[in-house]
Amino acid sequence: MDEYVERxxxxxxxxxxxxxxxxxxKSDDLSASATEART
Structure with a gap:
C-alpha cells in the first residue's frame, strides 16, 4: 500500500x-493583463 501511494x-x-x-x-501573461486591468 505504501509503495503504491509513493509511486x-x-x-x-x-x-x-x-x-x-x-x-x-500563460500565467505570466494573465498576471500582466490583470495588473494592467487593475491600473
Missing amino acids: RFERTDVAYEETLTAWRP
Missing part, C-alpha cells in the same frame, strides 16, 4: 512539474 505521488509530482512548466508563460 502515485511520484507520478503526480512529475505531472505537477510539467503543468507548472506548461502554464508558466
Whole structure:
C-alpha cells in the first residue's frame, strides 16, 4: 500500500512539474493583463 501511494505521488509530482512548466508563460501573461486591468 505504501509503495503504491509513493509511486502515485511520484507520478503526480512529475505531472505537477510539467503543468507548472506548461502554464508558466500563460500565467505570466494573465498576471500582466490583470495588473494592467487593475491600473
